[in-house]
Amino acid sequence: MPQTHLFTAHIRDLEKAGAWLREGKLVSFPTETVYGLGGSGLLPEAIENIYKAKGRPRNNPLILHFPNLEAAFKEADPNAPLFPLAKKIAKIFWPGPLTLILRRASHSKLCNESCAGLPTFAARVPEPLSTRQILEFAGVPIAAPSANKSGRISPSSYQDVLAELDGRIDGIVAGQSCSVGIESTILDFSQEIPKILRPGKIMTNDLRPFIPNLPHYALKTHMAHPDETSQPPPIAPGQFLSHYAPTLPVKLEVSIPNPEEAWLSFKPAPDSFKGLSFALSPSGDLAEAATRLYKGLRFLDLEGQKQGLKSIAVAPIPQEGIGIAILERLFRAAAPRPSQQS
Secondary structure, three states, rough: OOEEEEEOOOHHHHHHHHHHHHHOOEEEEEOOOOOOOEOOOOOHHHHHHHHHOOOOOOOOOOOOOOOOOHHHHHOOOOOOOOOHHHHHHHHHHHHOEEEEEEEEOOOOOHHHHHHOOOOOOEEEEOEEEHHHHHHHOOOOEEEEOOOOOOOOOOOOOHHHHHHOOOOOEEEEEEOOOOOOOOOOEEEOOOOOOOEEOOOOOOOOHHHHHOOOEEEEEEOOOOOOOOHHHHOOOOOOOOOOOOOOEEOEEOOOOOOOOOEEEHHHOOOOOOOOOOOOOOEEOOOHHHHHHHHHHHHHHHHHHHHHHHHHOOEEOOOOOOOOOOHHHHHHHHHHHHHOOHHOOO
Protein backbone atom coordinates (compact mmCIF):
# COMPACT_ATOMS: atom_id res chain seq x y z
CA MET A 1 0.00 0.00 0.00
CA PRO A 2 1.37 3.49 -0.84
CA GLN A 3 1.88 6.17 1.78
CA THR A 4 -1.29 6.98 3.70
CA HIS A 5 -3.11 10.08 2.40
CA LEU A 6 -3.75 12.90 4.87
CA PHE A 7 -7.13 14.63 4.57
CA THR A 8 -7.84 18.06 6.04
CA ALA A 9 -11.05 18.91 7.89
CA HIS A 10 -12.27 20.98 4.91
CA ILE A 11 -15.72 19.93 3.71
CA ARG A 12 -14.39 18.84 0.30
CA ASP A 13 -11.89 16.53 1.98
CA LEU A 14 -14.60 15.15 4.26
CA GLU A 15 -16.68 14.37 1.18
CA LYS A 16 -13.74 12.62 -0.46
CA ALA A 17 -13.03 10.65 2.73
CA GLY A 18 -16.67 9.52 2.77
CA ALA A 19 -16.44 8.44 -0.87
CA TRP A 20 -13.29 6.43 -0.14
CA LEU A 21 -15.07 4.67 2.73
CA ARG A 22 -18.06 3.87 0.51
CA GLU A 23 -15.69 2.37 -2.09
CA GLY A 24 -14.13 0.04 0.48
CA LYS A 25 -10.99 1.95 1.39
CA LEU A 26 -9.81 2.33 4.98
CA VAL A 27 -9.91 5.86 6.41
CA SER A 28 -9.19 6.92 9.99
CA PHE A 29 -11.24 9.79 11.37
CA PRO A 30 -11.61 11.59 14.71
CA THR A 31 -14.49 11.11 17.10
CA GLU A 32 -15.09 12.56 20.57
CA THR A 33 -13.72 9.32 22.10
CA VAL A 34 -10.66 8.21 20.10
CA TYR A 35 -9.63 8.10 16.43
CA GLY A 36 -11.47 5.33 14.58
CA LEU A 37 -10.33 3.19 11.65
CA GLY A 38 -13.27 3.13 9.26
CA GLY A 39 -14.32 0.66 6.60
CA SER A 40 -17.64 -0.12 4.92
CA GLY A 41 -19.89 -2.32 7.04
CA LEU A 42 -21.40 -3.73 3.85
CA LEU A 43 -18.17 -5.01 2.27
CA PRO A 44 -16.49 -8.15 3.69
CA GLU A 45 -13.19 -7.22 2.06
CA ALA A 46 -13.13 -3.84 3.82
CA ILE A 47 -13.77 -5.53 7.17
CA GLU A 48 -11.05 -8.07 6.48
CA ASN A 49 -8.64 -5.23 5.72
CA ILE A 50 -9.47 -3.56 9.04
CA TYR A 51 -8.59 -6.75 10.91
CA LYS A 52 -5.39 -7.13 8.89
CA ALA A 53 -4.26 -3.51 9.36
CA LYS A 54 -4.76 -3.74 13.12
CA GLY A 55 -3.70 -7.37 13.60
CA ARG A 56 -7.04 -7.75 15.40
CA PRO A 57 -8.51 -11.15 16.40
CA ARG A 58 -11.49 -12.01 14.19
CA ASN A 59 -13.69 -12.78 17.22
CA ASN A 60 -13.32 -9.22 18.54
CA PRO A 61 -16.45 -7.40 17.26
CA LEU A 62 -16.49 -3.95 15.68
CA ILE A 63 -18.68 -0.90 16.33
CA LEU A 64 -20.79 0.33 13.40
CA HIS A 65 -20.98 4.12 13.10
CA PHE A 66 -23.99 5.92 11.70
CA PRO A 67 -24.76 9.59 10.90
CA ASN A 68 -28.07 9.51 12.77
CA LEU A 69 -30.45 7.41 14.85
CA GLU A 70 -32.72 6.51 11.95
CA ALA A 71 -29.88 4.98 9.93
CA ALA A 72 -28.75 2.89 12.90
CA PHE A 73 -32.17 1.52 13.82
CA LYS A 74 -32.90 0.52 10.21
CA GLU A 75 -30.47 -2.35 10.85
CA ALA A 76 -32.09 -3.37 14.16
CA ASP A 77 -34.82 -5.93 14.78
CA PRO A 78 -38.01 -3.94 15.62
CA ASN A 79 -39.48 -7.05 17.27
CA ALA A 80 -36.69 -7.40 19.81
CA PRO A 81 -38.08 -7.01 23.35
CA LEU A 82 -35.89 -4.05 24.26
CA PHE A 83 -36.09 -2.28 20.88
CA PRO A 84 -38.40 0.53 22.18
CA LEU A 85 -36.22 1.16 25.25
CA ALA A 86 -33.03 1.13 23.19
CA LYS A 87 -34.50 3.70 20.81
CA LYS A 88 -35.58 5.87 23.73
CA ILE A 89 -32.04 5.82 25.15
CA ALA A 90 -30.57 6.58 21.74
CA LYS A 91 -32.81 9.64 21.39
CA ILE A 92 -31.52 10.92 24.74
CA PHE A 93 -27.79 10.20 24.43
CA TRP A 94 -27.06 10.30 20.69
CA PRO A 95 -25.05 11.77 19.19
CA GLY A 96 -22.54 10.94 21.90
CA PRO A 97 -20.14 8.44 23.48
CA LEU A 98 -22.62 5.59 23.92
CA THR A 99 -22.65 2.34 21.92
CA LEU A 100 -25.76 0.13 21.90
CA ILE A 101 -25.74 -3.63 21.31
CA LEU A 102 -28.86 -4.37 19.25
CA ARG A 103 -30.35 -7.45 17.63
CA ARG A 104 -29.87 -7.49 13.87
CA ALA A 105 -32.95 -7.34 11.67
CA SER A 106 -33.54 -10.11 9.13
CA HIS A 107 -33.42 -7.42 6.43
CA SER A 108 -30.17 -5.86 7.71
CA LYS A 109 -27.64 -5.10 4.98
CA LEU A 110 -24.66 -5.37 7.36
CA CYS A 111 -22.24 -8.06 6.26
CA ASN A 112 -21.66 -10.90 8.73
CA GLU A 113 -17.99 -9.99 8.97
CA SER A 114 -18.79 -6.53 10.35
CA CYS A 115 -20.75 -8.19 13.17
CA ALA A 116 -18.21 -10.98 13.84
CA GLY A 117 -20.90 -13.45 12.68
CA LEU A 118 -23.14 -12.58 15.62
CA PRO A 119 -26.94 -12.03 15.56
CA THR A 120 -26.28 -8.64 17.16
CA PHE A 121 -24.41 -5.50 16.14
CA ALA A 122 -22.88 -2.57 17.99
CA ALA A 123 -24.17 0.86 16.92
CA ARG A 124 -23.09 4.40 17.67
CA VAL A 125 -23.74 7.93 16.40
CA PRO A 126 -20.61 9.99 17.17
CA GLU A 127 -20.86 13.54 18.44
CA PRO A 128 -18.58 15.67 16.20
CA LEU A 129 -20.43 17.25 13.30
CA SER A 130 -17.47 16.67 10.96
CA THR A 131 -17.51 12.95 11.75
CA ARG A 132 -21.23 12.70 11.05
CA GLN A 133 -20.66 14.58 7.79
CA ILE A 134 -18.12 11.95 6.74
CA LEU A 135 -20.66 9.24 7.57
CA GLU A 136 -23.38 11.08 5.61
CA PHE A 137 -21.07 11.36 2.61
CA ALA A 138 -20.21 7.66 2.90
CA GLY A 139 -23.89 6.72 2.79
CA VAL A 140 -23.24 3.28 4.31
CA PRO A 141 -22.70 2.02 7.87
CA ILE A 142 -19.03 2.37 8.79
CA ALA A 143 -17.28 -0.15 11.03
CA ALA A 144 -14.62 1.64 13.02
CA PRO A 145 -12.53 0.23 15.86
CA SER A 146 -9.78 2.39 17.34
CA ALA A 147 -7.10 3.25 14.77
CA ASN A 148 -4.14 1.51 16.39
CA LYS A 149 -2.50 -1.90 16.35
CA SER A 150 -4.61 -4.39 18.26
CA GLY A 151 -4.16 -4.37 22.02
CA ARG A 152 -2.05 -1.22 22.05
CA ILE A 153 -2.68 2.32 23.29
CA SER A 154 -5.68 3.96 21.62
CA PRO A 155 -4.97 7.05 19.46
CA SER A 156 -6.11 10.49 20.56
CA SER A 157 -4.58 12.44 17.64
CA TYR A 158 -4.01 11.91 13.93
CA GLN A 159 -0.27 11.87 14.64
CA ASP A 160 -0.79 8.78 16.82
CA VAL A 161 -2.57 7.04 13.93
CA LEU A 162 0.12 8.04 11.46
CA ALA A 163 2.86 6.71 13.74
CA GLU A 164 1.26 3.25 13.92
CA LEU A 165 -0.63 2.75 10.68
CA ASP A 166 1.13 4.85 8.01
CA GLY A 167 1.27 2.75 4.87
CA ARG A 168 -1.21 0.19 6.29
CA ILE A 169 -4.39 2.23 5.64
CA ASP A 170 -5.56 4.49 2.81
CA GLY A 171 -6.24 7.78 4.58
CA ILE A 172 -6.43 9.78 7.81
CA VAL A 173 -8.61 12.81 8.47
CA ALA A 174 -6.47 15.27 10.43
CA GLY A 175 -9.26 16.66 12.56
CA GLN A 176 -9.89 17.91 16.05
CA SER A 177 -8.59 16.38 19.25
CA CYS A 178 -10.79 13.86 21.04
CA SER A 179 -12.79 15.73 23.69
CA VAL A 180 -13.73 12.67 25.80
CA GLY A 181 -10.50 10.77 25.27
CA ILE A 182 -11.59 7.22 26.13
CA GLU A 183 -13.81 4.77 24.29
CA SER A 184 -17.59 4.89 24.43
CA THR A 185 -19.74 3.24 27.06
CA ILE A 186 -21.21 -0.01 25.67
CA LEU A 187 -24.78 -0.81 26.72
CA ASP A 188 -26.22 -4.22 25.81
CA PHE A 189 -29.89 -4.32 24.77
CA SER A 190 -29.77 -7.81 23.26
CA GLN A 191 -30.70 -9.65 26.47
CA GLU A 192 -33.71 -9.46 28.80
CA ILE A 193 -32.19 -6.73 30.99
CA PRO A 194 -29.89 -3.94 29.74
CA LYS A 195 -26.31 -4.20 30.96
CA ILE A 196 -23.17 -2.04 30.73
CA LEU A 197 -20.42 -4.10 29.10
CA ARG A 198 -17.79 -1.35 29.02
CA PRO A 199 -17.75 1.82 31.10
CA GLY A 200 -17.11 5.23 29.57
CA LYS A 201 -18.12 8.83 30.12
CA ILE A 202 -21.79 7.80 30.42
CA MET A 203 -22.13 5.75 33.60
CA THR A 204 -24.82 3.89 35.55
CA ASN A 205 -26.00 7.03 37.37
CA ASP A 206 -26.53 8.80 34.04
CA LEU A 207 -28.65 5.93 32.69
CA ARG A 208 -30.61 4.86 35.79
CA PRO A 209 -33.22 7.66 35.54
CA PHE A 210 -34.28 6.09 32.23
CA ILE A 211 -33.48 2.42 33.00
CA PRO A 212 -34.39 1.87 36.68
CA ASN A 213 -33.46 -1.83 36.59
CA LEU A 214 -30.00 -1.26 35.09
CA PRO A 215 -27.45 -3.24 37.11
CA HIS A 216 -24.62 -1.24 38.64
CA TYR A 217 -21.36 -1.61 36.71
CA ALA A 218 -18.81 -3.34 38.93
CA LEU A 219 -15.16 -2.63 38.14
CA LYS A 220 -13.53 -5.96 37.33
CA THR A 221 -10.01 -6.34 38.68
CA HIS A 222 -9.81 -10.04 37.75
CA MET A 223 -10.94 -10.59 34.18
CA ALA A 224 -10.91 -13.73 32.08
CA HIS A 225 -9.56 -13.69 28.55
CA PRO A 226 -12.26 -14.90 26.09
CA ASP A 227 -9.68 -16.98 24.21
CA GLU A 228 -8.80 -18.93 27.34
CA THR A 229 -12.22 -19.89 28.70
CA SER A 230 -15.26 -21.85 27.65
CA GLN A 231 -17.25 -18.62 27.53
CA PRO A 232 -18.88 -17.67 24.20
CA PRO A 233 -17.13 -15.04 22.05
CA PRO A 234 -17.62 -11.46 23.24
CA ILE A 235 -20.53 -9.52 21.71
CA ALA A 236 -18.73 -6.20 22.18
CA PRO A 237 -15.21 -4.84 21.77
CA GLY A 238 -12.94 -4.00 24.70
CA GLN A 239 -13.57 -7.30 26.52
CA PHE A 240 -10.17 -8.94 26.09
CA LEU A 241 -7.96 -9.12 29.17
CA SER A 242 -4.96 -7.30 27.68
CA HIS A 243 -5.88 -4.04 25.98
CA TYR A 244 -4.75 -0.39 25.71
CA ALA A 245 -1.23 -1.58 26.52
CA PRO A 246 2.05 0.32 26.09
CA THR A 247 5.30 -1.53 25.40
CA LEU A 248 6.57 -1.03 28.95
CA PRO A 249 4.81 -3.01 31.70
CA VAL A 250 2.25 -1.07 33.76
CA LYS A 251 2.04 -1.17 37.58
CA LEU A 252 -1.05 0.20 39.34
CA GLU A 253 -1.72 1.97 42.66
CA VAL A 254 1.83 3.29 43.05
CA SER A 255 2.15 6.26 45.39
CA ILE A 256 5.95 6.47 45.29
CA PRO A 257 7.63 5.04 42.14
CA ASN A 258 11.16 3.70 42.18
CA PRO A 259 13.98 5.29 40.12
CA GLU A 260 13.54 2.78 37.28
CA GLU A 261 9.89 3.70 36.72
CA ALA A 262 8.13 6.44 34.79
CA TRP A 263 5.18 7.84 36.76
CA LEU A 264 1.68 8.47 35.48
CA SER A 265 0.41 10.68 38.30
CA PHE A 266 -3.16 11.86 38.82
CA LYS A 267 -2.18 15.34 39.98
CA PRO A 268 1.29 16.86 39.35
CA ALA A 269 4.14 14.83 40.87
CA PRO A 270 5.70 16.33 44.00
CA ASP A 271 8.95 18.27 43.66
CA SER A 272 10.72 15.45 45.46
CA PHE A 273 10.17 13.16 42.46
CA LYS A 274 12.92 13.87 39.92
CA GLY A 275 12.11 11.17 37.38
CA LEU A 276 10.01 11.05 34.22
CA SER A 277 6.36 11.85 34.94
CA PHE A 278 3.09 12.90 33.32
CA ALA A 279 0.18 14.41 35.27
CA LEU A 280 -3.27 13.34 34.08
CA SER A 281 -4.86 16.49 35.50
CA PRO A 282 -3.05 19.45 37.06
CA SER A 283 -6.31 20.38 38.79
CA GLY A 284 -7.32 16.86 39.82
CA ASP A 285 -10.30 16.76 37.42
CA LEU A 286 -11.34 13.26 36.31
CA ALA A 287 -12.81 14.40 32.98
CA GLU A 288 -9.51 16.08 32.10
CA ALA A 289 -7.66 12.96 33.25
CA ALA A 290 -9.68 10.87 30.79
CA THR A 291 -8.83 13.16 27.86
CA ARG A 292 -5.11 12.91 28.74
CA LEU A 293 -4.91 9.20 29.63
CA TYR A 294 -3.70 7.81 26.31
CA LYS A 295 -1.50 10.81 25.61
CA GLY A 296 0.19 10.24 28.97
CA LEU A 297 0.66 6.51 28.47
CA ARG A 298 2.08 7.05 24.98
CA PHE A 299 4.46 9.80 26.15
CA LEU A 300 5.79 7.80 29.11
CA ASP A 301 6.14 4.67 27.00
CA LEU A 302 8.22 6.37 24.31
CA GLU A 303 10.34 8.53 26.62
CA GLY A 304 10.67 5.77 29.21
CA GLN A 305 12.13 3.40 26.63
CA LYS A 306 14.57 6.09 25.49
CA GLN A 307 15.72 6.55 29.09
CA GLY A 308 16.01 2.83 29.73
CA LEU A 309 13.21 2.73 32.32
CA LYS A 310 11.68 -0.63 33.23
CA SER A 311 7.99 0.15 33.68
CA ILE A 312 5.23 2.73 34.02
CA ALA A 313 3.90 3.24 37.54
CA VAL A 314 0.37 4.62 37.87
CA ALA A 315 -0.80 6.66 40.85
CA PRO A 316 -4.14 5.81 42.55
CA ILE A 317 -7.17 7.09 40.61
CA PRO A 318 -10.45 8.00 42.38
CA GLN A 319 -13.04 5.25 41.83
CA GLU A 320 -15.95 7.52 40.96
CA GLY A 321 -17.62 8.78 37.79
CA ILE A 322 -15.43 8.54 34.72
CA GLY A 323 -12.60 7.51 37.05
CA ILE A 324 -14.09 3.99 36.94
CA ALA A 325 -13.69 3.97 33.14
CA ILE A 326 -10.11 5.23 33.46
CA LEU A 327 -9.32 2.46 35.94
CA GLU A 328 -10.92 -0.17 33.69
CA ARG A 329 -8.55 0.87 30.88
CA LEU A 330 -5.57 0.85 33.24
CA PHE A 331 -6.39 -2.62 34.63
CA ARG A 332 -6.35 -3.98 31.09
CA ALA A 333 -3.18 -2.05 30.22
CA ALA A 334 -1.49 -3.67 33.24
CA ALA A 335 -2.80 -7.19 32.51
CA PRO A 336 -0.49 -9.94 31.27
CA ARG A 337 0.10 -9.58 27.53
CA PRO A 338 -0.95 -12.48 25.26
CA SER A 339 2.64 -13.75 25.10
CA GLN A 340 2.74 -13.76 28.91
CA GLN A 341 -0.53 -15.63 29.40
CA SER A 342 -0.30 -19.32 30.26
